[in-house]
Amino acid sequence: QVQFVESGGGLVQSGGSLRLTCAAPGYSFFSMGWYRQAPGKQREMVAIMESSGNANYADSVKDRFNISRDYAKASVYLQMNSLKVEDTAVYYCYGKRIITMKEYWGQGTQVTVSS
Numbered sequence: 001q002v003q004f005v006e007s008g009g010g011l012v013q014s015g016g017s018l019r020l021t022c023a024a025p026g027y028s029f030f031s032m033g034w035y036r037q038a039p040g041k042q043r044e045m046v047a048i049m050e051s052s053g054n055a056n057y058a059d060s061v062k063d064r065f066n067i068s069r070d071y072a073k074a075s076v077y078l079q080m081n082s083l084k085v086e087d088t089a090v091y092y093c094y095g096k097r098i099i100t101m102k103e104y105w106g107q108g109t110q111v112t113v114s115s
Helices: none
Strands: 005-007 010-013 018-023 029-037 044-050 055-057 065-070 075-080 089-097 103-105 109-114
Touching (some): 018 029, 018 089, 018 109, 029 075, 044 075, 055 065
Parallel strands (some): 010 109
Antiparallel strands (some): 005 018, 044 055, 065 075, 089 103, 089 109
């Protein structure tokens, strides 16, 4: 069973930055990325990067967030800059395994942006 190790969430003021990290050593993923869920809202995709290096971002975070991967470490990172109050949510690591294409989720890390 794949288990992600997530870190990097916390409390930051509007305009600040945070970097999320997620790792699942020993596994290979076709795609890895991040989703988020704010109170009372549905979970939404934030950023996903495929093994090709192609990345997709939610329109709301383009030009502010940057996703990267370390394939050797089966890790994915999310650099979040110019954070806004509306970025406040629980951020979930996501991975789709190579070959099986089975999807996995992390337990989530809280990101809170204060005004």
